[in-house]
Amino acid sequence: MREISAAMITETVARLCVEANRDLPEDVACALRRAEAEEPFAPAKDLIRLLNKNEQIARTTQMPICQDTGMAIVYAEVGQDVHISGDFEAAIHAGVHRGYVDGLLRKSVVGDPLRRVNTGDNTPAIIHTRLVKGDQIHLTVAPKGFGSENMSRIRMLAPAQGVEGVKEFVLETVRLAGANPCPPMVLGVGIGGDFERVAELAKQALLMPLDQHNDDPYYAALEDELLELVNQTGIGPQGLGGRTTCLGLHIRAGATHIAGLPVAVNVGCHVTRHKTAVL
16 A cells, blocks of 8 residues: 655645646647648638747746636546545645645636635635556646636437437537637537536546547547538637637547437637646
């Protein structure tokens, strides 16, 4: 049994909060650079050039890449052979507090959805914990801005609507979003599960590297088809037109009930951020 202190978890989460807001994942940065090179529409190309310049400035000056430093989503894969000395969830919240306060990141969380009082330190975080084999803890912090989160949607399709219904819903979501999520966007699509699980699948899909495909060839082909269809909408970077509406799209699918076909689309902006550490 390996022991990991709550203090170490707090320190790691604090660091990841800051790093995730300053350094765009390399796969997303590469996709932006490739989009600039391949975008044929001049106004869109110039806009992507500015986005790439912003990414470079953030990385070199260690400033937040976006003014919306997001709500902290924390994924924890905890090895079954780990003993945590201290309060695990309290340690994560303390790490978010430290990262956002000491890291001078914008605090965007209100403690109650209707009374709207800011908590002042971006807590509480949203925590997803999963027990896995081994004696390590994998921590991922994914700050989620709400310009894109607000454009996310879920629909309970009838099974008879099938894959065509899924495609129609994804495209409808993109068209309704328009320029609001600061495109070029990143899309996570969840299919299956129940009302609760399908949204989780969609958010997990946003963590998948843009330079990788789904392990299942059927869903890999569907990812390519949907990405092409989304980019044919002509929304383009920041809604200026062009062919670069989406940098990447991933699907995560799960078992569901015979009477259901849940679908969720979690929309990410061009700074879809996350950082991971292993303890």
